Amino acid sequence: MDLLDDLHLAELAPIVWLQSWPDAVRPVMELVSVLGTDTFFLLCLPLLYWCVNPGLALRLGLAVLTAAASNAVLKLAAHQPRPYWIDARIHPYSIEQTFGLPSGHAQIGTVGLGWIAATVARPWAWWGAAVVVGLVCLSRVYLGVHFISDVVVGVLLGIVVLLLVRRLERPVTVWWRGQALWVQLAASAVLSVALLGCAALANVPYGGWVVPPGWSSAGAIDPEGLETVVTMAGVLLGTLAGASLMYRLGWFDAGGTLRARAGRWVIGTVVAVLIWYVEREVLPEGVVGTYVAYAVLTLWVQVGAPLLFIRLGLMAGGRERGGVRQGGAA
Template identity: 30%
Template sequence: MGAETGGYQVILWCQSVHNEILDWFALFATFLGTETFFLFFVPFFYWCVDKKHGIRLALVFLFSVYLNGFFKEFFQIPRPDPSRVRVLWASSGGGYSFPSGHAQNAMVFWGWLGRRPPWRTKPVLLGLVVLAISLSRIYMGLHFPVDIVGGWLLGGLLLVGLVAVDRRISRTPKGWEGRVLPWLGVILPTAVLLTQSRPLESMVAGAMTGFCSGYLLESRWVDFSPRGPWGYQALKLLLGWGGGALLALGMKMSLPQSQPYVFFQYCVLGIWVSLGVPYIITRMRTLGGKL
């Protein structure tokens, strides 16, 4: 009870200086930690920056999302009472409170991104992004301070562990393509379809399966290059984001939202990102060069 009271006091102290400018800053900062932002950024990174790092970034983020959901269900700690604090963007904080998904995923995502140039030389900037995302959740009345600290600790441990695993796998002759991705494409769908998983597990497993299988097929049969002129990059984003949105909307309207169908929908979207867009763009570029 004392810790909870202290948590409310910290939230109210942060909110005592609220104004419209801080509200908009908090909304923007928290958006950088939402799944919507990641759903746009990860495909952009895969299509336009580095596909090998992009597939790892996607898998790392998805695993963090799954682990956060697991711990939230395990602890089942409720969020701050809206009658006692001022709440902004309540829909960005559904479910349980501990550990903070925004704090954990920000630590993992931006920390992993910081391993690659040009972000490798900007640790302070990335740290400020993680801090802004995390503190915005307290300011918005959606998390207690202990939720944020728990998210940081879990995210930090997960990041250190995943970096160690990545370095070990990358030193093997077969690497990720030969040792990890094929197994993720087989084990995940089997485990999800044979168990009564929650929608979150079906979403994560479907997206992972689609990403892994699509990437393996793309590497063997397409092998597209993320590099290209600005017009080429803009076309990828227009086709990829637009086509993905239409696919997602069409499947959501036409398919039931039960476990196997949720898995299928996210698997299709994973394949679209990792294989569909690269294949279409490569074919268009090849045909354009022949005309």
């Protein structure tokens, strides 16, 4: 890793220069940075799923989840620091516990915004996505949490994931829908556990690893922790299993009046918050509790909420739009 160490040292000066910009830039950078997070997409997706187009939301969600999960595993495989971990001159405007390479914001933003641009299929959409991703990358370097090389690698990996997702989306969907429900549920569990296995294997070459003394600026960190991957694994299980169940139950139509759509969003969000609160009080802390919590919460979004909305008369079930049933399990 000597080459990377030398590269990181060379990249410190540009970060120091960026952070010398006027303080008025900081809130703008912090706001822009949010656009590249998996949390941003995952918070927006229930609204899209319940109130606009469930099929679109499901496919976008799986694309973002693929980017986030692969990024978490690759961070563990690379074991690389963040700028402020190795140089006290760099101010951390955001405290991060995970490794730095590749940048998750850059990778997830590239996949999420790129997927939307590919779906819109207009030049302005591609230009808009490119500009936003560029700003997200700049913000991560400015905030002191990524080297320039981190965001470059993140964008490149994001492009690779985006191309793979767009290429495999249709054949995988067709294959998945052709399987029995028990096969879909079993495959959901296997893929979820496989993600955990990949993360554990990524840490194997670093057996006995401890935080280097030169990373003293990082403070108390545990970058080898698997919490992020466990979260993604739970969401993956809930997404695939929930979508498969909902599809077998007849799917649903996210159309309707503005009042009905607003009612779905309010009720769905309130119940999700209640579920999260109860889970925090009931489930044990640690890997198992986190995994179960996110799986259950995602199942609520995918299947529990639509069934409740149908029962309450806020949503029509079993509808098809344009002759093609919306959504699917991939």
